[in-house]
Amino acid sequence: MPRGSSPKRERQYEHIKESVKSRGESEKKAEEIAARTVNKERARAGESKTASKTSLEDMSSSKRGGRRSHSGAQGPTYDQLYEEAKRRNIHGRSNMNKAELKQKLGR
Structure with a gap:
């Protein structure tokens, strides 16, 4: 947590971290x-x-999280996939749909 964060954010951080760990993720991933x-x-x-x-x-x-909790895991959003493709410098990403981005990123 960043220095100077409020007690509310500290509690929120701990709650999310414990929740993610309870789903079987590693300590580092949960953090x-x-x-x-x-x-x-x-x-x-x-x-x-x-x-x-x-x-x-x-x-x-x-x-x-509330929208996805009842429909199963749908993975990352289009915007998240696009940003990852941008970081990896994948050409033609602006013309790709979500499925194509997933395929190019190997997901």
Whole structure:
């Protein structure tokens, strides 16, 4: 957790971390997921100095989790796949749909 975060965010971090660990993920993966989720919520609430465009415009993590919990695991969103393709410098990504991005990324 970043220095200066509120007790609420500390509790949120611990809760998410324990929840992810209970699903069988490693300690390191649980910490990463919890930190990313809490940092996104901090950015959306205006509690951080900087925020990515995705953090501000994407659906909130709590809402997204609720939508996916009843329909099974659908994996990453199109935007998340696109950002990964961008990081990996995959050419033609802007013309690909979600399935094509998944295939190119090997998911």
